[in-house]
Amino acid sequence: MKIKAFLLKDQKIERDSFIWNMAGSMLMAFQSVIMLMILTRTLGLKDAGIFTIAYANANLFLTVGKYGMRYFQISDMKGQFSFVNYRMSRVVSSLAMMVTAVLYTAYAAMSNGYSAEKTQVIVWMCLFKVVDAVEDVYHGFYQNQNRLDVGSKCMTLRIGITIVVYGMGLIVFRNQLVSLMIATVLTTGLFVLFTKWTIGAFDVVKEKVDWKQVFALLKVCFPLFAGAFLSFYIGNAPKYAIDAMLTDELQACYGFIAMPVFVIGLLNNFIFNPMLYKLSMMWNDGRVGQFVRKILLQSLIVAGITLVCIIGAFLLGVPVLSWLYNTDLAPYKAELLLLLLGGGFLGLSGLLNAVITIIRYQKSLMWGYAVVALLALVCSNRIVGMYGMMGAAVLYTLLMAILCVIFVGLFAYGVMKQKKTL
Known part of the structure; x- marks a missing residue:
């Protein structure tokens, strides 16, 4: 099959991995x-807020499903855990993801007075994203085998x-x-098909699941999971506060102006993600100075990237976003620029998260x-309730800045300790 051959093509692995x-x-x-852009134009602002x-x-x-395991799996160069046990651990975490999602959604629906449709959309969106969790463990294995290109092709086709x-x-x-239900069934089918076509190209040892190893893996990665879960809570704390204190329409507007924030992390990932394999090798080989220079x-x-994005948003951000979402966002220009600054801190904290995992200081990440x-939990509703959308933007940026300062300290400590042992 042409698609299968395309997915497994390996003439220029490094170039294809990057692209x-x-x-x-x-x-x-x-x-x-x-x-969201299509949804706003077809159904309106309220539905966009629900989305x-x-x-x-x-x-x-999704952080429960992925369990923060990807960076650990990629950098497991010595084969501490087998792929069979990585895969079973992902089955466990994905089931936990859906149980947690359903229970929380039921609680939120009762607490915030969600409609039946809003409740169902949230549950189906979680089903839609659980495919990402299961797919991630296969693609982590491919990347550990230096075939990031295969996983990236599968993901690109499926999502597109x-x-x-x-x-x-x-x-x-x-x-x-209805649209979300159709998309969920389709994306599940595509994942199964693409995985069936590609997994056979890799040397997967046929062995029984070792439940002691599965639970040991879940235990060692628990700090990564806790960190990833708390990270997403921190990043979305303004949205939860808006959901509790403001309206679905303002929720939609916040979502619109927060969109460019992820561009910074995205552009960083273009360059950084293909480097993870080499960085793991540098650290394992004791090339600490070279490792630090790369970071x-x-x-x-x-x-x-952050500076360029802020300048671009100052000049063109509001008119472009207003056109994309068919909504006047002129009143939120200051909030947009502030959120982009927070996006820079987000990109840096994501980078530091990965390298702290490579140097095996992941337990410190959780704290x-x-x-x-804890700061977000205590302050979010109060700040957003008092200052509205500007409060949400300030809250996001401050939380991300504090996180970065903590991670810089952890990284510096880990590197200095490693140098003393060499």
């Missing part, structure tokens, strides 16, 4: 943007086709829930996230 990781990351980041909180919830619970079908569903049925260079790249999450 298809960039394409897949872009589609993943802009998936909600495109879906925004549903997508935020689904991504929060799914977005098109979701958009067509909205136009034809004029119903968000410093990438940090400067994040700063440069850094916990401190900032």
